Amino acid sequence: MTWFPSRSSAPQADPADAGLRARSVSVAAGSTMLVDDIDLEAAAGTVTAVVGPNGAGKSSVLAALARLHGTGVVELGGDDLSTMTRRRRAQLVAMVQQSTETDIELTVRDAIALGRTPHVGAWGDDSESGIVDESLDAVGMTAFADRALLSLSGGERQRVALGMALAQRPRLLIVDEPSNHLDIAAQLSIMSLLRRLASEGVTVVVALHDLALALEFSDNALVLSRGLRIAHGRTLDILSDELISTVYGVDARILVDAATGRRAISFGARRESPSVAPASQRQESRAASPAR
Numbered sequence: 001m002t003w004f005p006s007r008s009s010a011p012q013a014d015p016a017d018a019g020l021r022a023r024s025v026s027v028a029a030g031s032t033m034l035v036d037d038i039d040l041e042a043a044a045g046t047v048t049a050v051v052g053p054n055g056a057g058k059s060s061v062l063a064a065l066a067r068l069h070g071t072g073v074v075e076l077g078g079d080d081l082s083t084m085t086r087r088r089r090a091q092l093v094a095m096v097q098q099s100t101e102t103d104i105e106l107t108v109r110d111a112i113a114l115g116r117t118p119h120v121g122a123w124g125d126d127s128e129s130g131i132v133d134e135s136l137d138a139v140g141m142t143a144f145a146d147r148a149l150l151s152l153s154g155g156e157r158q159r160v161a162l163g164m165a166l167a168q169r170p171r172l173l174i175v176d177e178p179s180n181h182l183d184i185a186a187q188l189s190i191m192s193l194l195r196r197l198a199s200e201g202v203t204v205v206v207a208l209h210d211l212a213l214a215l216e217f218s219d220n221a222l223v224l225s226r227g228l229r230i231a232h233g234r235t236l237d238i239l240s241d242e243l244i245s246t247v248y249g250v251d252a253r254i255l256v257d258a259a260t261g262r263r264a265i266s267f268g269a270r271r272e273s274p275s276v277a278p279a280s281q282r283q284e285s286r287a288a289s290p291a292r
């Protein structure tokens with residue numbers, strides 16, 4: 001299945017032109033810096049994993065990239081996401097957040113159809129209505145299409161949330177911890193789907209707790225700790241035993257399966273606490289205002 005079968009504005013082939021470029025992204029809550037001065041570049045057609053311990057600022061950075069809050073400049077294909085209309089931004093950027101709780105009475109199909117909203121014309125017309133069925137299929141929810149959203153399990157809701165984002169046909173897909181609630185087969189299937197979307201030109205940025213998934217499925221990684229950028233580069237280059245051990249405060253050893261080349265990580269007892277001073281202590285005087 002191809003993801004952009006009939007879309008005339010399919011992501012451009014040239015990664016340098018179509019990708020994501022974020023500079024000096026900061027997020028504050030009052031006078032507390034949650035994330036400080038993060039730069040990130042992600043070419044179209046790549047998957048970038050955002051990793052780091054609990055509270056490192058992953059969700060905050062992702063929401064700032066989607067321009068839900070924070071300061072700094074975020075460009076997609078050279079266009080500043082902050083200065084475009086909300087509708088235009090919604091056509092380009094989809095975000096799947098961690099919380100999938102809802103009390104809205106919708107069927108699964110209706111929920112996924114909501115993802116088409118930014119593309120629906122003034123008369124309620126959507127020339128690509130088949131996308132809803134494709135999105136249902138892609139996240140394995142076709143059999144659930146007429147089920148009430150409220151009746152779904154956590155993992156099923158997670159898939160619907162991703163299905164909504166797929167229906168948006170974004171150029172930039174931001175996903176916060178998609179493996180939450182998912183069994184191992186579902187995790188691999190969602191990560192494979194993200195890889196496939198990238199292969200069709202989408203820029204994918206995904207927060208992951210599972211570093212083995214990051215090693216297996218991402219091209220590049222952004223490593224955060226206490227609101228600061230610790231490393232950014234090719235995943236296989238930067239996610240080393242030493243970096244993981246330092247950032248997470250554990251003993252970590254990456255193991256490569258000689259037969260398959262797949263990587264797993266063996267973890268040992270915690271050593272000392274991570275030594276990075278939090279952004280909130282470093283920059284208490286700085287405060288970022290909400291994005292436009």
Ligand SMILES: Nc1ncnc2c1ncn2[C@@H]1O[C@H](COP(=O)(O)OP(=O)(O)OP(=O)(O)O)[C@@H](O)[C@H]1O
Nearest residue numbers: 029032034052053054055056057058059060061207
């Ligand atoms: N409104 C707020 N006021 C104060 N602190 C906040 C606020 N929102 C988030 N934080 C703090 O900012 C830090 C970063 O939170 P964030 O959710 O971005 O981290 P994360 O890396 O996604 O964490 P996790 O892996 O646990 O999901 C956390 O310490 C969190 O407690």
